[in-house]
Amino acid sequence: MPGVAFDEMGEGEQGRPQYAQIRDWLRATPMDLLAQKRREAEFVFRRTGITFAVYTEGGDPDRLIPFDIIPRLLDAAEWNLLSRGLEQRVKALNAFLRDTYGAREFVRAGKIPEALVLQNPGFEAAMQGLSLAGGVYTHVSGIDVVRTGPGEFYVLEDNCRTPSGVSYMLENREVMMRLFPELFGTHRVRPVSHYPEELLHTLRSVAPPACMGEPTVALLTPGSYNSAYYEHSFLADEMGIELVEGPDLMVDDLVVYMRTTRGPQRVDVIYRRLDDPYLDPLSFRPDTLLGVPGLMAAYRAGTVTIANAVGAGVADDKAVYCYVPDMIRFFLGEEPLLANVPTWKCAEQDDCRYVLDHLAEVVVKDVHGSGGYGMLVGPHASKAERETFAEKIKARPDRYIAQPTLSLSTCPTFVENGVAPRHVDLRPFVLYGKEVRIVPGGLTRVALRQGSLVVNSSQGGGTKDTWVVDG
Amino acid sequence: MLSRTADSLFWLARYMERAENVARLLDVGLRMASLSSNPETDASEWHSTIVSAGCEKTFYAKHETPNATNVVSHLVRDPDNPSSIISCLATVRQNARAVRTALTTDMWEGVNSTWIEARQLKDENFSSEGVRTLLEWVKERSQRFGGAVSHTMLRSDAYWFVRLGTFVERADNTARILDVKYHVLLPRSENIGGILDYYQWTAILRSVSALRAYHWVYRDRLQPWHVADLLILRAEMPRSLVSCMGEIVTYLDRIGDAYGKRGEAHRLAGGIHAQLRYGKIDRIFQGGLHEFLTGFIDQNIVLGAEIRRQYLT
Amino acid sequence: MRIRIRHTTSYAYDRPVDYAAQLLRMTPSEHASQRIRSWRVTADGKALARTDDGYGNVMHLFTVARPHQGATIVAEGEVETTDTQGVLRDSIERLPPRYWVRTTAPTAPDDELRSLAREIETFSDPIVRLHRLMETVRARVDYVVGVTTVMTTAAEALAKGSGVCQDHAHVFIAVARLLGLPARYVSGYLWQGGSETASASHAWAEAHVPEFGWVGFDPANNICPTEKYVRVAIGLDYGEAAPVRGIRRGVADEALTVAVDVQPAQAQQ
Structure with a gap:
């Protein structure tokens, strides 16, 4: 059961040292000035057009994700631990994917049930026996990390398909620098603005070996109706690459081209923000209009790199998640630096019985769900909600996992009636090309409702700027 | 540049220009209608407006006899008419949204605020009193957009495609406005060259803001062949067919130079431009003004299709 | 041959x-x-x-x-x-047999397919089951051209009681997988000895039996493939093996x- 959560800033006069100036600043700044700064921040966001569409009925398509103006700080030692742990984790996830679509040693060694891999909806047979440039599958990962104590970080989930949110990380920093230049004078905050450059570098480094000269990279978006479209156009712009939709690309003689006013132009690397089933109507869903006919054939012929790789979703499945620590041991021969949250697999009888008996204490997740949909936070659910969920679990135990309700750390947040602690998590973005690169920080998501543990923006969560501070 | 981006820029400009031109056509219609009170000629004048706007199909699918109310409604706000002013502005906004990063802030804000205002229009804005103000507003918005394009856009292919869209559309429209006169019947009591005929030609000139230019160039009373000469063959008249074609040739050349390649669109545009540059108005009248204009409109459509094939798909 | x-x-x-x-x-x-x-x-x-x-x-x-x-x-x-009584020998298999129990939209089970599976389940030996299944599919789904399309699912074909070789294969696969037996779709050619050329493109199924490996079953003709069969492509269903x-x-x-x-x-x- 959650007790008193660890607070990132710390209690009382002592507090945690990296927050010393923030504490002073909060003490010295009148509430109405903070309120005014928040309004200014909102104005900037609205003018830049950073919006997030929510896929629910009555959702405002131009809704802003609430932004909290109080930054979340990590010191150099904390970041050092995190970044090493993230690098290790992403390398292991990537090794698992390479193995899954190759020799399947991990399965053969009995480290993971064969069915969990082969029957997994994220497993894509079309990837079998295909060797990828640099052996990279997870070019961009978003690893969700939570904290429960000073040195206690847990990985909550891995996102290896098309993780989003990095544009908020970048825009949050922009806005903070504009609104509070004085705070950047008193803190040595590591910059994040080079992320697009690092991303482009990563993408170019995995161009097909046959590509001569500077590789052409394009960002493939499902289009302007996608909830993350703003991020797609933002990143394309920042990288100076074309933002393409499926019909802008075509395959001819197993080579991918963009349709341009100068005629067809060859594309070497596609940074796609489009899910696997929509990529190619000739190989996947035949009714998709968002994809590129023949793309998979070109991919298999080795003329184009797709980032992230097709079929990477098998690695970020919530049931496969349980096996990541073993992947780290198996593929890297190391002990995990970042722990997993202990997880019960409802597919296993004993675990399932435990979960059903302790529904009021645990968080249950749909293994194929994302964005905070299809989950049950036991302690916050009503009896009726728990009962309905219990039926779902009994019907398809293999679809659910459960975790203890972690007491997520809190961070001071500017809310209706002043500054109060709210639960936060962290999504750092890990780039993997020739080597692993991580821009210091990530996206801090904050549950704005008092006591709430759900930080997803689709569920009313907000964001904060995340500072990795030196000295 | 992506062909889709160029396509959106081209159509963005075309529809903005079309909105303005539909406004101009309606303006001619309203002026002509105010000259006569004869219901027979009245219907024929409104019919001519519908034909010139190229909206016969959509109009007659809904209405039997054209009159001020139903023509204004169809050309201004009918969502089933893709060329109604409101539809044009919606298409403009949609194209602008698709290529937002290719637009300058001024262009985007111009388009967006126009669309927001258009959505707030009330019934009274479409009444016979309100509509003239509305038409002025449309012209003003289109011209502001043109200003944003010329004052803020980088002179690269994006700009050239916007310009091509504007001039292909404008050429089409000048030809159509001039052709209005062909479709208007003069009442039996009126003579060609009579007072009503005179006012009708005046209305056409006014609608393309060329009445003063006419007097400046010809220093003569209104003569049909002078009006036609001004709107077809006079290079100094910015909405004339020869001017529009000249601009099209210029921008196609810029693109051709930048890409190091020319194609069928260049050949076609060059050909049409040459015909106009060396054209003579009496020759045109000998063959029939209406026939000439119809022929031109068809050639211009082929040119548009060729630009599309060459660059926009 | x-x-x-x-x-x-x-x-x-x-x-x-x-x-x-x-x-x-x-x-x-x-x-x-x-x-x-x-x-x-x-x-x-x-x-x-x-x-x-x-x-x-x-x-x-x-x-x-x-x-x-x-x-x-x-x-x-x-x-x-060569005639091998339908047993596939030395084929290069990139995926283990357990992969081939995945359900796809055209082979998704419904109540009727499940009840058919229960009928077949009464036989214990897998190879007997599969032969029994092949016969039953042929008996329950008449060979009729033009009543189904490439979009027809196994459930629909069984409900209609008629279809072509593609439908026979889908029904066979769906039931085999319900029985826990890996099964897949095969597209290929069949020499029928006559002059009919239109039906020479053919489709059948393969199921995996531990002691034999992959074995072909042609429910449309109620036989295991012979030397008259030319095997072209495999897939979870028609969509993955379509010519x-x-x-x-x-x-x-x-x-x-x-x-x-x-x-x-x-x-x-």
Whole structure:
């Protein structure tokens, strides 16, 4: 059961040292000035057009994700631990994917049930026996990390398909620098603005070996109706690459081209923000209009790199998640630096019985769900909600996992009636090309409702700027 | 540049220009209608407006006899008419949204605020009193957009495609406005060259803001062949067919130079431009003004299709 | 037996189409019971670049990126087959048998398929079950051309009680998987000894039995494949093994002509 959560800033006069100036600043700044700064921040966001569409009925398509103006700080030692742990984790996830679509040693060694891999909806047979440039599958990962104590970080989930949110990380920093230049004078905050450059570098480094000269990279978006479209156009712009939709690309003689006013132009690397089933109507869903006919054939012929790789979703499945620590041991021969949250697999009888008996204490997740949909936070659910969920679990135990309700750390947040602690998590973005690169920080998501543990923006969560501070 | 981006820029400009031109056509219609009170000629004048706007199909699918109310409604706000002013502005906004990063802030804000205002229009804005103000507003918005394009856009292919869209559309429209006169019947009591005929030609000139230019160039009373000469063959008249074609040739050349390649669109545009540059108005009248204009409109459509094939798909 | 095959697919559009792409799985696989003596896939007379899919099926991608009004694809060659009573030998398997129990939309079970599975379950030996299943599918689904399409699911075909070889294969696969037996779709050719060429393109199923490995079952004809069968592509269902999957850009009506000629090689000059 959650007790008193660890607070990132710390209690009382002592507090945690990296927050010393923030504490002073909060003490010295009148509430109405903070309120005014928040309004200014909102104005900037609205003018830049950073919006997030929510896929629910009555959702405002131009809704802003609430932004909290109080930054979340990590010191150099904390970041050092995190970044090493993230690098290790992403390398292991990537090794698992390479193995899954190759020799399947991990399965053969009995480290993971064969069915969990082969029957997994994220497993894509079309990837079998295909060797990828640099052996990279997870070019961009978003690893969700939570904290429960000073040195206690847990990985909550891995996102290896098309993780989003990095544009908020970048825009949050922009806005903070504009609104509070004085705070950047008193803190040595590591910059994040080079992320697009690092991303482009990563993408170019995995161009097909046959590509001569500077590789052409394009960002493939499902289009302007996608909830993350703003991020797609933002990143394309920042990288100076074309933002393409499926019909802008075509395959001819197993080579991918963009349709341009100068005629067809060859594309070497596609940074796609489009899910696997929509990529190619000739190989996947035949009714998709968002994809590129023949793309998979070109991919298999080795003329184009797709980032992230097709079929990477098998690695970020919530049931496969349980096996990541073993992947780290198996593929890297190391002990995990970042722990997993202990997880019960409802597919296993004993675990399932435990979960059903302790529904009021645990968080249950749909293994194929994302964005905070299809989950049950036991302690916050009503009896009726728990009962309905219990039926779902009994019907398809293999679809659910459960975790203890972690007491997520809190961070001071500017809310209706002043500054109060709210639960936060962290999504750092890990780039993997020739080597692993991580821009210091990530996206801090904050549950704005008092006591709430759900930080997803689709569920009313907000964001904060995340500072990795030196000295 | 992506062909889709160029396509959106081209159509963005075309529809903005079309909105303005539909406004101009309606303006001619309203002026002509105010000259006569004869219901027979009245219907024929409104019919001519519908034909010139190229909206016969959509109009007659809904209405039997054209009159001020139903023509204004169809050309201004009918969502089933893709060329109604409101539809044009919606298409403009949609194209602008698709290529937002290719637009300058001024262009985007111009388009967006126009669309927001258009959505707030009330019934009274479409009444016979309100509509003239509305038409002025449309012209003003289109011209502001043109200003944003010329004052803020980088002179690269994006700009050239916007310009091509504007001039292909404008050429089409000048030809159509001039052709209005062909479709208007003069009442039996009126003579060609009579007072009503005179006012009708005046209305056409006014609608393309060329009445003063006419007097400046010809220093003569209104003569049909002078009006036609001004709107077809006079290079100094910015909405004339020869001017529009000249601009099209210029921008196609810029693109051709930048890409190091020319194609069928260049050949076609060059050909049409040459015909106009060396054209003579009496020759045109000998063959029939209406026939000439119809022929031109068809050639211009082929040119548009060729630009599309060459660059926009 | 040596079998000569010539498979011609022609498209004609009533108006020019700007772009068309066809993904072809038209090249027979090679294994102990089937050797390829010669084979080529051409489109409008030109050879096509080839690649493969995740299962190892040979794929060719035929694209035309300019306005055109038609195209002709020809797959032809000679294959030498051996009768193995339907047992597949020495095939290259990239995925373990357990992969092939995945459910897909065309092979998704419904109540009727489940009840059919329960009927078959009464037999304990897997090979007996599969033979029983093959007979039952043939008995329950009449061979009728034109009542089903490439989009028809196993459940729909069983409910209709009629269909073509593709439907027989889908029903067989769906039930085999319900019984926990790995099963897959096979597209290929069949020499029927007659002059009927239209039905020479064929589809059947394979199921995996631990002691034999992969075994072919042709529920449409109620036999295991013989040397008259030429095995081309495998997949979880028709969509993954289809000889052609195509798409085009542009509004036009399409006229499709398919001619498949399958003959014993000796009969050729």
